Amino acid sequence: MNMIDNALGVHAQALGLRSKRMEVLARNIANADTPHFKAKDVDFASVLKQTRQDALNTTSNLHMALPMEENPGGEKYRVPFNASFDGNTVEMNVEQAKFGQVAADYQTTLNILENRVSGIRRALRGD
Structure with a gap:
């Protein structure tokens, strides 16, 4: 399994994060007319950095650990450009x-992953 992870690189993790971000944005669009709904987004860069196993390797158990974010999923509330009267922060054009x-x-x-998988297939077939 580790060999497959090395072959696909960070793109496999990135695909999952991008899918999660699309779900969050779709939820925002679906709740555009819900009073007091607060729009969220996923900070893709920070979540991807957290999920990388090699983000920070300590050489000693005496080193201080990094403080964990309060929201490990990376979801953060978005600050709207224009305030709404009903307290909803979803702006359809932005979403x-x-x-x-x-x-x-x-x-x-997805295309990058498809190219990598097809390269692995060709290597296994001996093409």
């Missing part, structure tokens, strides 16, 4: 733009 960007990033990561 749709971010969703489109994340969908394109997801497809790119």
Whole structure:
């Protein structure tokens, strides 16, 4: 299993994170008319850094541990550009733009993984 993880690199983890971010953005869009709903987003870079096993290796058990974030899932509330009267912080144009960007990033990561898997298949077949 470790050999497969090495072959796919960080892209396998990135695909899962991008999928989670699309779910959060879709939840924001679905609740655009819900009073007092607070829009969230996932800080992709910080979550990916946390999930990497080689982010920080200590050489001694006497080293201080990094403080853990209060939200390990990386979800953070978004600050709206324009305040709403009903307390909802979802801005449809922002959410749709971010969703489109994340969908394109997801497809790119999926293509990278597909290329890596097809390369492994060719190597196994001896092509």
